[in-house]
Amino acid sequence: MAASDYGLMVCMIIAISMAFFVSADPEMLQDVCVADLASNIRVNGFVCKAKISADDFFFGGLARPGLTNNTFGATATAASVLQIPGLNTLGVSMARIDYAPCGGLNPPHTHPRATEIVFVLEGELDVGFITTDNRLFSRTIKKGENFVFPRGLIHFQINNGKVPAAVIAGFGSQLPGTQRVADALFASSPPVENIVLAKGFQIGNEVVEQIRSRLSP
Amino acid sequence: MAASDYGLMVCMIIAISMAFFVSADPEMLQDVCVADLASNIRVNGFVCKAKISADDFFFGGLARPGLTNNTFGATATAASVLQIPGLNTLGVSMARIDYAPCGGLNPPHTHPRATEIVFVLEGELDVGFITTDNRLFSRTIKKGENFVFPRGLIHFQINNGKVPAAVIAGFGSQLPGTQRVADALFASSPPVENIVLAKGFQIGNEVVEQIRSRLSP
Amino acid sequence: MAASDYGLMVCMIIAISMAFFVSADPEMLQDVCVADLASNIRVNGFVCKAKISADDFFFGGLARPGLTNNTFGATATAASVLQIPGLNTLGVSMARIDYAPCGGLNPPHTHPRATEIVFVLEGELDVGFITTDNRLFSRTIKKGENFVFPRGLIHFQINNGKVPAAVIAGFGSQLPGTQRVADALFASSPPVENIVLAKGFQIGNEVVEQIRSRLSP
Amino acid sequence: MAASDYGLMVCMIIAISMAFFVSADPEMLQDVCVADLASNIRVNGFVCKAKISADDFFFGGLARPGLTNNTFGATATAASVLQIPGLNTLGVSMARIDYAPCGGLNPPHTHPRATEIVFVLEGELDVGFITTDNRLFSRTIKKGENFVFPRGLIHFQINNGKVPAAVIAGFGSQLPGTQRVADALFASSPPVENIVLAKGFQIGNEVVEQIRSRLSP
Amino acid sequence: MAASDYGLMVCMIIAISMAFFVSADPEMLQDVCVADLASNIRVNGFVCKAKISADDFFFGGLARPGLTNNTFGATATAASVLQIPGLNTLGVSMARIDYAPCGGLNPPHTHPRATEIVFVLEGELDVGFITTDNRLFSRTIKKGENFVFPRGLIHFQINNGKVPAAVIAGFGSQLPGTQRVADALFASSPPVENIVLAKGFQIGNEVVEQIRSRLSP
Amino acid sequence: MAASDYGLMVCMIIAISMAFFVSADPEMLQDVCVADLASNIRVNGFVCKAKISADDFFFGGLARPGLTNNTFGATATAASVLQIPGLNTLGVSMARIDYAPCGGLNPPHTHPRATEIVFVLEGELDVGFITTDNRLFSRTIKKGENFVFPRGLIHFQINNGKVPAAVIAGFGSQLPGTQRVADALFASSPPVENIVLAKGFQIGNEVVEQIRSRLSP
Incomplete structure (x- = not known):
């Protein structure tokens, strides 16, 4: 890396660091990452919002x-x-x-x-x-x-x-x-096919249908 | 810490290190920890056995x-x-x-x-x-x-x-x-009380008993 | 690996598997690992005890x-x-x-x-x-x-x-x-040296001693 | 916090919650986070896409x-x-x-x-x-x-x-x-300098060059 | 799923895969995720930037x-x-x-x-x-x-x-x-109320104020 | 659970708690788990030793x-x-x-x-x-x-x-x-078979043997 590249890089690092440190609350992101529930971007968990207050907790x-x-x-x-x-x-x-x-x-x-x-x-x-x-x-x-x-x-x-x-x-x-067992199996959308439930619980189709009718939303 | 303490400590560290390094396969523990299924000691997972071979894999x-x-x-x-x-x-x-x-x-x-x-x-x-x-x-x-x-x-x-x-x-x-839903609920030992299953699946006690009788081991 | 070795290995695997499955509650270890608080063996967390009941929870x-x-x-x-x-x-x-x-x-x-x-x-x-x-x-x-x-x-x-x-x-x-800040700093055993506390909190030695005397157990 | 602020906050929480719950599949994000491979946003892993089906699995x-x-x-x-x-x-x-x-x-x-x-x-x-x-x-x-x-x-x-x-x-x-050892060392772009490979494998430069020529894409 | 759907899906998978593989450095994301410190999107850690070099390390x-x-x-x-x-x-x-x-x-x-x-x-x-x-x-x-x-x-x-x-x-x-204990408690913004510090350190309000004045930025 | 069982349980909990709290340094285990390098018991990492000092760090x-x-x-x-x-x-x-x-x-x-x-x-x-x-x-x-x-x-x-x-x-x-690539492949015990190394690095058997002879311990 040439000397001029080095200077450029140092300069950029400083610039980036400054850009970062003058923004609202950079260090805060590290202690907490308050969910931005309104964001369209979905990740494992939630993206963090920029402005936070005690009410977020x-x-x-x-x-x-x-x-x-x-x-x-x-x-x-x-x-x-x-x-x-x-x-x-x-x-x-x-x-x-x-x-x-x-x-x-x-x-x-x-x-x-x-x-x-x-x-x-x-x-x-x-x-x-x-x-x-x-x-x-x-x-x-x-x-x-x-x-x-x-x-x-x-x-x-x-x-x-x-x-x-x-x-x-x-x-x-x-x-x-939370996965409620009966709801998951008998009130899913689309429904689980009858044979899985009838054989799985060792019941007749009519009992399957009865449970379905009582649990469906 | 006095100079003599320091010497003692260095000496002990060397001794411990040597004791460790002359044992069978210390570094192995770090790459793998083959389960000692016969051990009486139970941890989260299994304790590791000392002597291992390709057949363990x-x-x-x-x-x-x-x-x-x-x-x-x-x-x-x-x-x-x-x-x-x-x-x-x-x-x-x-x-x-x-x-x-x-x-x-x-x-x-x-x-x-x-x-x-x-x-x-x-x-x-x-x-x-x-x-x-x-x-x-x-x-x-x-x-x-x-x-x-x-x-x-x-x-x-x-x-x-x-x-x-x-x-x-x-x-x-x-x-x-593996938790089979029907077995867990209708064939547990001791049994889940009927009211939980009857209400939970919206079925009568007689259906609860019927499922139990067919699933029990 | 010779054929006889293979047979021996299969045999040992079966033996080990059986030894394992006839013991008290092998699968339990996987769902839960109830702390054996009386054990002399210390790990990250606790070793698991063999016999458990609802009262452990x-x-x-x-x-x-x-x-x-x-x-x-x-x-x-x-x-x-x-x-x-x-x-x-x-x-x-x-x-x-x-x-x-x-x-x-x-x-x-x-x-x-x-x-x-x-x-x-x-x-x-x-x-x-x-x-x-x-x-x-x-x-x-x-x-x-x-x-x-x-x-x-x-x-x-x-x-x-x-x-x-x-x-x-x-x-x-x-x-x-739980680490209570004042206790950790002013009531530790042995004590933190005065200069660290005096300079760290920008107070005089007499205030350091006063806080110590009030917080010590 | 003044009473009016409190009311405002409750109102906002409800609004946010509703905004969240009327969107396509909010709870789904928690069970799964199907990779949006077309997104420009790169995180550790992938961002999740909003609309998913069985074919994603x-x-x-x-x-x-x-x-x-x-x-x-x-x-x-x-x-x-x-x-x-x-x-x-x-x-x-x-x-x-x-x-x-x-x-x-x-x-x-x-x-x-x-x-x-x-x-x-x-x-x-x-x-x-x-x-x-x-x-x-x-x-x-x-x-x-x-x-x-x-x-x-x-x-x-x-x-x-x-x-x-x-x-x-x-x-x-x-x-x-997957990191193939020979490819990583002898067919990288830009190439690893010869001295590292020659000394690392205790071979001459001509062998280094020979391996390179055979492994390069 | 109808045969035509299947063909469509295979076609889409290939298309997506190609779109992915022809982009700049797809596999790179997996080995490293260089922080894009300039991004407006905040996650736990940082989003990754697309173009990286040795200087990022x-x-x-x-x-x-x-x-x-x-x-x-x-x-x-x-x-x-x-x-x-x-x-x-x-x-x-x-x-x-x-x-x-x-x-x-x-x-x-x-x-x-x-x-x-x-x-x-x-x-x-x-x-x-x-x-x-x-x-x-x-x-x-x-x-x-x-x-x-x-x-x-x-x-x-x-x-x-x-x-x-x-x-x-x-x-x-x-x-x-890094959380400096004295700064966090005596130089926060807004300030921690005096009673918490006075009672917490068993000191008078005047000492609280004295520490504050010396630590505040 | 009968009342006497309950009393017994409370009594046992107290007894266990006391047994625990009167031992040397129970809370210490939670902050640190200093490796007992001399123990025969092997786990993922190391079991913790009971008596520790600053020199362990x-x-x-x-x-x-x-x-x-x-x-x-x-x-x-x-x-x-x-x-x-x-x-x-x-x-x-x-x-x-x-x-x-x-x-x-x-x-x-x-x-x-x-x-x-x-x-x-x-x-x-x-x-x-x-x-x-x-x-x-x-x-x-x-x-x-x-x-x-x-x-x-x-x-x-x-x-x-x-x-x-x-x-x-x-x-x-x-x-x-630490896995040194050349040592792992050319100086393992037992040796990796020649064909894997010759084909893997696109070299002749004589080069394989040459590297082996120079790297072997």
């Missing part, structure tokens, strides 16, 4: 119970990166789940990307998860108690008590994802 | 088709770290799946720890996976073709053809794990 | 408020892998923090290994974190609200209200670690 | 043998993220390698980003890898057998048999990369 | 000592991804730190994203780090010696010698970040 | 130049986890490389597990790396300058100057591993 949506007047008598309210853009790249999120009394059920589901740990806010729940060798780990948990559902394994919570129940859940992912 | 168990005379008409044979100890820490494994003609089904299941990519050895399969917003992605694949099942999502393969089918599957984990 | 210690009659008027109670061995390798944990009214302070600290997200159980808190370019992001949060403290950055919470406050915190690590 | 290019009428008598056909955009972020890929009889050679190379496991489709191969302490691990593998080449280590396969051979390879990366 | 800015005529008598010069764009995605960087004689201090700080290892170029330093249980690990290091500061822990270096000192530091991150 | 072995009176006229001295046990789990290490004048060569090699960044201590070097599409990136670097060699790619340094040269290298791994 705040959420007020878990303060009130979710409605439980639905098929299962339970509802989950997320506090993920979609609600708290500051969570982007930080690997953690929360949710609140509310359960109607006398059978409110968060039906069997998995989180493909995260372990879940719950803290019971109110009431009492029967909870369980199943490992890949088909062993069930279950117990009853009460107000103030914690239980863990390992990453990717099917699990559920049911409120067999007589009062409403609620939990705060912590997840080891900014967006853990 | 070899497996002959996928050469012949697995038997398909079972409930689902399909069987998976693993080539994971349990069969190939050299795979430990290396993040990849394989399996062979064989399907009987006219309905051989690898029933809906997830791999909690890996994406799967299949290559069709023989025959033709209808395959699909479902995303967390309940969309089904499915198609038919034939001999020599590939299809991908993303990590943690429910998926299945069925041989609707008239000849046997077989695939080689590659996984992005040394031990991807 | 349970903790009851966050149900009651922690005592706040200490120097800072606040106390943190952990629900980490040390309390819930089932959390080992799963990348998430919780804690409960209680704050006395009128100034209860969780003093400036970092978690070297995790982002923290809090949910306010009771009361109201002034919270903040500081980025590496010395910008403060702070606000008041109330019952039912969330706030995020990004990984590794100095942060704090103070209860400037007139009633006790409490939060449930979720962490993206099984053991996030 | 399909590839038909490994069905037929690759041509082996080249210098080495072998050819590798990739089924990586460049051919199957659905593999983006999923950490696995495949390839097919075909070998001419009587010396078809996949010459010594590394995959900087992945371990490789092969399954022999046809024929018989002599395979090996070398660890960083210069130990060779090699053996013969036949139809239906597997062998593992650990990440980053130099390895090769040669068909010393009298019929064509072929393998399906699985990789623990969406794009493992 | 070079930096000349650590050759000369940094000025030490400042408050602390020490200065750090970074060789991170901001100075060497080729470091993007590669997980390592360097810095040079210079210390004035007789008390030049790199004041207590953390690197939220990296462990640091130093090599002493000149002079002699007293160095230390503090673990989360408030234990100090410290010693004196001289020219040619190394010391390690584990990720996220508070640490410092001071030149108690009579000649200038300098180190080369290696970091396990492309941009480790 | 110190090394004095890079102070003096390594001898360069060998085949290549260069020598590398490592400061990896094998020399500095405190580096275990921390993802970074260093080395010093010395080069004789007039051709001292660190011959073409890869580090399978790390990117390398060098800082020139003395002299001047011609350096380069080759990407997987066989492009060479090279230049001359002088005292005080940095250059980067991306992970897994073949690279080299040669001292074409008239005075000795030396660099300090930083690596993004506690034990990067």
